[in-house]
Amino acid sequence: MNLFNLLQAPPVDLQDIPPGVRETSFSWLPPQMTTTAHIVDSPFWFVFWVCVFFFVLIVGLMMYFVIKYRRRDESEPPGEGATHNTPLEVAWTVIPLLLAVVMFYWGLDGYVALATPPSNCYEVNVTTQKWSWNFRYEGGAEHDELHTWVGQPVKLIMRSQDVLHCVDIPDFRVKMDIVPGRYTVAWFETTQDALGEHRLYCAEYCGQDHSSMKTKVVVHQTREEFEEWLVEATTYPGPADMPLHVWGKQLYLRKGCASCHNNETEDQDGKQGPSWVETAKLLTEGGMREFTDDTSAKVDENYINESIMLPKKRIAKGYEKGNMPGNTLNSIDRDAIIAYIKMLRP
Amino acid sequence: MSESQTASASPQSVKFGLEAPNFFTASKGLASWLLTLDHKRIGIMYLIAITIAFALGGAFALMVRTELFFAGPTITSDPNQYNVWFTVHAAMMIFMVIIPGVPAALGNIILPLMLGAKDVAFPRLNLASFYFWIVGSLFLGSVLFFGGVDTGWTFYTPYSIIGTGSTMATSVYLALFGVFILGFSSILTGVNFIVTIHKLRPRVMTWFRMPLFLWAIYSTAVIQVLATPVLAITVLLLMVENFFGLGLFDPALGGDPVLFQHFFWFYSHPAVYIMILPAMGIMSELISIHSHKHVFGYRFIAYSSVAIAMFGFIVWGHHMFTSGMSGLLNAVFSFLTFSVSIPSAIKMFNWLSTMYRGSISINTPMLWALGFMFNFAIGGLTGLFLGTLSVDIHLHDTYFVVAHFHYVMMGSALFAFFGGVFHWWPKFIGKMYNEKMGMVGATMVFWGFNITFLPQFIMGSQGMPRRYYDFDPAFLIWHQMSTLGSYLQAAGFVVCAYTLAMSLVKGRLAPANPWGGNSLEWHCQSPPILENFETVPDVEDCYDYTDWQYDRELGGYVLKG
The missing domain is CATH 1.10.760.10 (Cytochrome c-like domain)
Structure with a gap:
């Protein structure tokens, strides 16, 4: 068997892959499917470019110094130069500090929005146990998938029956621990692009089948379609x-x-x-x-x-x-x- | 090393310590090692023990990476096995390797030498710390015979409360008890080093003339003494909760799992600085000595060590941004977290300025140091993403975090550790290693490391959660790169180990000062005599290298005149 064959994945049934991850083009962040996704992504890119700048600066200078000042012979005298320069050192204390303040403020500002559900939310009660999801909709119907419709703010009111779990919907930039003994809350409002299916993971380690404790989020076009699904999917014969x-x-x-x-x-x-x-x-x-x-x-x-x-x-x-x-x-x-x-x- | 060698030493070769009386020849027999009070011998025993733990922990890392080469089952079809592997990998690497690595192992050997002291302040306590380490490690290691622990190294409740979560009851007790004992090893070493630095400095060595490694070790020791007891208390409370069901952390009894997280991170965040601070101390030595230039901004580097030790205590909450903790606390911890990034930035820029207009040798220790600069730039900067509250919501508990802390703990702390081992190896072993092979090993580990962990930033950003036995096939390519990188790393470490082993067999004898350093340890013989120094020289500025010149015949530096 050559190495190339070894690198080939075993055949994957495309049906098993949620549509959100099926794209082949490369992107750093998952697609933005909620009105709040940009709140995460904008500071992400700000921090990203600040990091790129400083990384290039640090590693670039390092490489340059290593080449320019390389020791050609052990008998060379030691390098000479200032042993300190207080204004310079204050400068590289204060400039990072200012950048850090900007990042802190940007992150906090966005976090407040992410943590504050609007008042017109559709509420879904989420109950987790090892290793399954249960979503209870208004009216009491239950299902193991999270369904919603485009443009509707949805509030998840979550509790755990056993250990810690964590709701994680990468396309929505939603992540919140689900803690036994208390309720935690998460919310999102989907955009028009969100029509279709998205991944929902458990992100807090919960034992044996942690990695298979996942389900999908399905976004319908209209409330009517959602209601139709709800009736059909949750009306069992008794x-x-x-x-x-x-x-x-x-x-x-x-x-x-x-x-x-x-x-x-x-x-x-x-x-x-x-x-x-x-x-x-x-x-x-x-x-x-x-x-x-x-x-x-x-x-x-x-x-x-x-x-x-x-x-x-x-x-x-x-x-x-x-x-x-x-x-x-x-x-x-x-x-x-x-x-x-x-x-x-x- | 043998007596005949010493007896037949020619006048010329007396320059080499291995042919003169030294701490290896001071006494013989197994008991003279196991019961030794000599800090150098204890340090070497630590090094051997830690190497074994590192190999074990590394083997588990390779099993984890191999399992993730394909989605679904690869080498085990039981997710519980995988869960044990990543838990044991983390627990061993953190508690048995990195935390004791620089302070206990290298610190033991180097700290008294740098101080010009005969030994640490409390040699018996020092030996006791070593045996605490051994006993703690035996407990932690014994879990492998009881099915292993699957709680993650964080022991989060209620999963770690027997009967609620973990499927491996006995071994959770064993692991907790092991961690408890290892904590005491750490505390005792810390106390010992604090007293040693306060009391055993030579008269001319004022605080601001100490080598920066000592500032780092001192700051670390303070954290060890103040934070580790909290770990002991946490672990004890968890054991009590398990035995008696007090209802502290178990929601079924009215406890609060988030409380456990506060307790746990109150130690475990400062523990990150127990791991990285001494590594930064090594960096200050390595960069200055191998750049053959006075360290730049001594005071800023020294103060930044102290600042990191202080800020390190008040940022633990940033591990809990999605835990359900109040929004106000999240805001406060985010703010404090950014404050700790500043001293790290100061150090990076001061090291760069040290290199500026230096005379930079490219050798094995320096390659590790440059690797540290590269990796710590990435590891430190990616911390900014995670400190930014809104961004952390997306990245929390993903591979982004996994990559970030491996860049800090492995790419930085362990890189500096290996740099330190290669830097001081000639000093405490008395032999040189093959420089080319050492450089090949360091380079392999560097590339292997980056190929392993850079892809993890990408898949983490894309939403790949951590601690996953199985994953969406969309992440396959990144997992496969990562796994192949880990194999390259492993091969690199084998080359490094081979290099050091071969130096014992056929390395040339090391001169007292192979690199041209000026701190006190380079003024004594390699390897040192049992008492380290016959007379302690007065060194006012340990970063002033102008008094030394290279002696070709000796292959090292000698004082002018």
Whole structure:
């Protein structure tokens, strides 16, 4: 295999690449897709050119001195010259100081705008857990993608169920930590160019699947299109419309259970919680579950119900690493989960 | 080095320290090293230990870079493994290599020599610091046998609180305890150096006649003594939180994760200056001696070291601009952060002015020093992006930050460290190394380093988040450049190690003053005798090189007349 072949990436399915990163032309910064993106970019370029100037000055002088004053023979006398020059030294103290003040002020001024959401925002409640996003829209509909429409200021009110996360939308210049135990806020107003899809990352390290904790932001043309999508995407048939275990599977996929519980084989399959297939087996065979406090319990409907409602009350042996958030499933949903688990019996 | 060599020394070769009694020949046997109170031997043991830690930490860096050669799985399909690699890489490089690197290892060897002292003020305490380092490192290293730590070196809560986040419970305790002990090693070294500089200077060496390396080491020692206890407290609180669930940092118990970040960075930002200040001290020596010119603006350089040490304490919040901290605090920390950029700028311009109209030798130590100037220009200037509040919002937690701090910690602190090792090697080993090979090694590391980290600025600006096992294929080309650069660096370090190893075997004997320096360490024999000096010369201006002239036969400098 020659080196060139080695450098070729494995084939990539273009479908997997969000459109925001598909352009081939080079650019330093992502495209500006919000009314506030320039607030980040203008000082960026100011600092950039100041840096280029000083870098060229410093390295240029360094190279010039190295060549011009190179020591041709060890017997040369030491170089002569002033050992200090106070006005000069004050000059290169004060000039950088002035530039720093400009940068500070510019950055602060922009930051205030970035940190102050306007009053006419559409509010989206964001809930994160390892390693998934949940966006709850006005009216209560939930989805794992962030949708909005062109020209609408959107305010994200965010909380975390477990560890630190961070919402990061490079095209929007939005980044804010999501801290368990408090709400944090971010906002943006998309421009006409933003129509389409954008990357949304988790930028605060959160463990195993940190790098796959991403989703997309979809910007619709109009509020009507957005509302249409919202109704279509979030109107599920309810538990009344289908067998209970089928509803249970929907919940498994949608509520984040799938991050930590395997539903295919009896082993954990690299996930942190017990496999539901194993649970199903214990449930139907009347097996016992051992806990870290050396107690044990029969795996039955009560046990599963308790595990959903009070996941940290008793930790099953062998699953100390798990971290299940307390849940808000109603009783029908819990019935559905139990029904689904029973269906998974091997 | 052997006795027969010493006995058969011809009158001519007595000029070379290795053929005369020296600290290597002063006593023999393993115990004479392990229980030594001699600062030079302790320094050499530090150097050996740190080299091992550096090789280990470097191996983890190469594994991280190799994993990122392709998007998706490359050498492991388990993201937890990758998370362990970058955590262990950072923890080892910071706590076991860079923090003790210049002060404890090089400082131990050079500081008493520069002062004309017999030893540091508290030799036993010095040996104790070394063993604290060993024990701490064993704890930190032992995590590898317990599955590793995956919390990141920052131990951010609540992820690092067992049961909430990290999948590796036992090793989090071990790592925290290791860091706790390593902290004590650092504090004890700091106390020792402060007292040594205060009490053991020769009479003619007033504060403003000290070599600038000592100003830097002194400022560093002050930070070590004042900041490191906060790390110890933080780590202790985190352990207590883990054992007893006090509810300090764990939101499930009413604690606040942001509080932990304040505690952590209150130490870890000053720690950045523990790493870079002594490196700047080395730079002031290297640039002046190898430019054969009096250092320019001594007082400004000295004061700027003190200023950096002071400002360094009040800028920790700039690590937390997106943490949910109040906007007012963000503004204050941004302002203070810019203040710390000024002393660094002063130093750069003073070094440049030192080179102006000098007589500049191009040799291995000087190549490392020039590499420092280039890298620190980039590392320092890119800090301005991150200090600017609005710009930081976009760049925070991206590869831009990764590149920035590697330019400062590796491209600057470690470059100066290696420059220092090559600069003082003839002094404490007594042998010269192959200059050409040393220069090849330094050049390879320089290019490798820049090829590794320049692309990271670009992908960071484009939005590539850090600590990612997998990435969008759009960033592929930058990751691949970066990985190839890291291999070139590794090869460069192998060349450097080979150069130094070969000098032990067949290097020519080193003269007392191979470079023409005038600080006290160049007035004593290479390698020094156990007590360093027979008589301490009166040197009023250690940057005045006019009294020395080159002796071709000796291959070094001798005093005129």
